[in-house]
Amino acid sequence: MKKDIAGRPDIELLVNTFYEKIAADQQLGYIFNDVAKVNWQRHLPVMYDFWENIILFTGSYQGNPMNLHQHLHHIAPLDASHFEQWNKLFIATVNELFKGKNAELAKQKALSISAIIKEKISFSRRDNERSY
Template sequence: MKKDIQNRTDIVRLVNAFYEKIKTDNVIGFLFNEVAQINWETHLPKMYDFWENVLFFTGNFDGNPMQKHKELHSKCPLSHAHFEHWNIVFRQTVDELFEGEKAEEIKMRAKNISDVIMYKTIN
């Protein structure tokens, strides 16, 4: 039986596993690697803070995801398919590692955040 997401250590595990997939993903990996040219050493800690805040309301995230996605969209048009694929990989990663109330919550919140960013970015 898998455990539920309980703390920052679990968030770090999830985020690292997710982005290891994304780095080599055939559908959206190029957006991170070539278009955005993500510096993973600085990006990953921001994502730990972001998801920890989303799930546990820590208040430790300082950033503007909407602006970052708009900037990315201006460099390379994002599509509904890009967002949907991101969600599929995220859900799969959560399901591989965790189960429980917080695992379900992070998948729901990720989908909701993605939907808002997608709507405000590409529509």
């Protein structure tokens, strides 16, 4: 029987499992591995803090994910299909590992954050196109 996300070890399991899927994904893996050249030893602890704060309200994350995604978007344009695949993998990972109130919160927050980043990137691109 699956349990709910209850602490840092659960967050680490979720993040590690999710990013293993991302790194191996045909659509998204190249963005992380080849374009961004993610240093996983540094990135994963930041993601633990981010998701621990989002799900368990720990205040452990300090950063601005929007700036990073906008920068990445200028290097390798992200489109709706990238966000859809990210959402699909995240939701599948949560469903595979957990069940409960915090698991549902994680999925809701992931979809919300993804939508906000996608929208801001979209507006950023339109603003840049108008300035030429």
